[in-house]
Amino acid sequence: MSAEWEETTLADISADVSYGYTESASDQKVGPRFLRITDIQNGVVNWGNVPYCPISKADHGKYRLQSGDIVVARTGNSTGENFLYRGIEDAVFASYLIRFRINHEEADPAFIWYNLRSKRWWNFINSSKTGSAQAGANAKVLGQFSLSLPPLAEQKSIAQVLAALDDKIELNRRMNETLEALAQSLFKSWFVDATQSALPKGWRETTLADAIVIHDSKRIPLSSRERAVRRGKYPYHGAASVMDYVDDFLFDGVYTLIGEDGSVVNDDDTPVLQYVWGKFWVNNHAHVLTGKNGVSVEHLLLFLKTVNIRPFVTGAVQPKLNQGNLCRVPFVLPPESVCKEFAGIIEPMFARIRANTEESRTLAALRDALLPKLLSGELRVPATAKFMEAHA
Numbered sequence: 509m510s511a512e513w514e515e516t517t518l519a520d521i522s523a524d525v526s527y528g529y530t531e532s533a534s535d536q537k538v539g540p541r542f543l544r545i546t547d548i549q550n551g552v553v554n555w556g557n558v559p560y561c562p563i564s565k566a567d568h569g570k571y572r573l574q575s576g577d578i579v580v581a582r583t584g585n586s587t588g589e590n591f592l593y594r595g596i597e598d599a600v601f602a603s604y605l606i607r608f609r610i611n612h613e614e615a616d617p618a619f620i621w622y623n624l625r626s627k628r629w630w631n632f633i634n635s636s637k638t639g640s641a642q643a644g645a646n647a648k649v650l651g652q653f654s655l656s657l658p659p660l661a662e663q664k665s666i667a668q669v670l671a672a673l674d675d676k677i678e679l680n681r682r683m684n685e686t687l688e689a690l691a692q693s694l695f696k697s698w699f700v701d702a703t704q705s706a707l708p709k710g711w712r713e714t715t716l717a718d719a720i721v722i723h724d725s726k727r728i729p730l731s732s733r734e735r736a737v738r739r740g741k742y743p744y745h746g747a748a749s750v751m752d753y754v755d756d757f758l759f760d761g762v763y764t765l766i767g768e769d770g771s772v773v774n775d776d777d778t779p780v781l782q783y784v785w786g787k788f789w790v791n792n793h794a795h796v797l798t799g800k801n802g803v804s805v806e807h808l809l810l811f812l813k814t815v816n817i818r819p820f821v822t823g824a825v826q827p828k829l830n831q832g833n834l835c836r837v838p839f840v841l842p843p844e845s846v847c848k849e850f851a852g853i854i855e856p857m858f859a860r861i862r863a864n865t866e867e868s869r870t871l872a873a874l875r876d877a878l879l880p881k882l883l884s885g886e887l888r889v890p891a892t893a894k895f896m897e898a899h900a
Contacts, residue, residue: 519651588633802847
């Protein structure tokens with residue numbers, strides 16, 4: 509680390525530290541956006557999902573976020589989750605968030621925020637949380653997080669390098685969101701709107717059993733102890749997400765996973781789904797599906813996103829969607845030629861989605877490799893180009 513770097517704390521470089529507004533969100537589009545803990549996911553906020561909050565002029569001024577503010581979650585499993593506000597929406601912040609308003613003359617907010625995305629930050633959070641029922645951390649504790657500050661110009665240069673990677677990741681995310689919405693719209697046009705009055709000739713009402721191949725017999729669950737000794741590069745999927753990475757794979761290709769046990773139903777009653785590809789492992793809590801009779805994996809995925817799966821789920825304490833009930837889900841099966849024509853249109857969209865996702869994973873890995881080196885001064889900005897080339 510250069511002699512120009514100075515040691516400080518989050519509190520010392522904050523012009524103001526405040527707790528958020530205690531109020532409930534509104535379903536009405538009245539007032540500013542009301543940013544809550546649940547709206548922050550891995551440092552990203554989808555403002556379209558953030559509710560509004562009726563608020564007085566005085567409270568609006570007190571709790572209104574300014575560009576460069578960093579909000580940090582202070583309670584529960586979300587403790588430490590944080591977000592850098594860039595002034596996109598008029599917004600106030602909720603009571604379980606703490607706002608650190610960075611002194612812009614001393615520190616670059618983006619540089620500070622990247623410190624709050626580092627392993628050092630999460631190690632600090634895990635060692636600082638207190639409370640047994642609902643662990644958390646207050647403003648005084650969070651403010652004690654230590655940082656190394658280079659000169660302001662270098663802070664900004666470091667943040668720009670990291671932000672360029674994040675911006676491309678975010679661009680890919682938005683592109684995928686657009687592609688998925690377009691694919692869903694095409695599905696509705698082809699298979700929902702077209703059957704409102706009567707089924708076209710050759711189409712038939714049947715069940716999902718005539719549209720899916722179930723590959724569950726190939727699944728093998730691994731205990732956490734087994735996974736610990738079999739660490740590797742292949743994703744290990746559970747009912748709702750990747751749970752781990754192991755040293756081998758069971759499947760290779762493009763599949764749709766649908767939750768079988770535990771995480772089975774979303775809040776809107778649709779099934780818990782994963783669109784997966786490449787080489788991966790699946791435990792016995794997710795059904796592994798492909799299509800048949802011309803139905804592509806993507807056609808299947810788009811259909812399942814529209815299904816109310818709750819009537820087919822059993823078990824109150826441990827929800828379960830067994831194979832038999834899954835196969836009973838009503839399905840309108842067009843002629844194979846229609847399914848293949850539809851596949852020909854949407855499969856290139858999903859190929860682009862997969863490529864964007866893979867690129868974002870590579871960029872995220874590069875960012876995560878750069879992050880500690882740049883924040884510690886081990887790697888200086890002029891040398892990042894060579895580092896990125898070597899790790900591309």
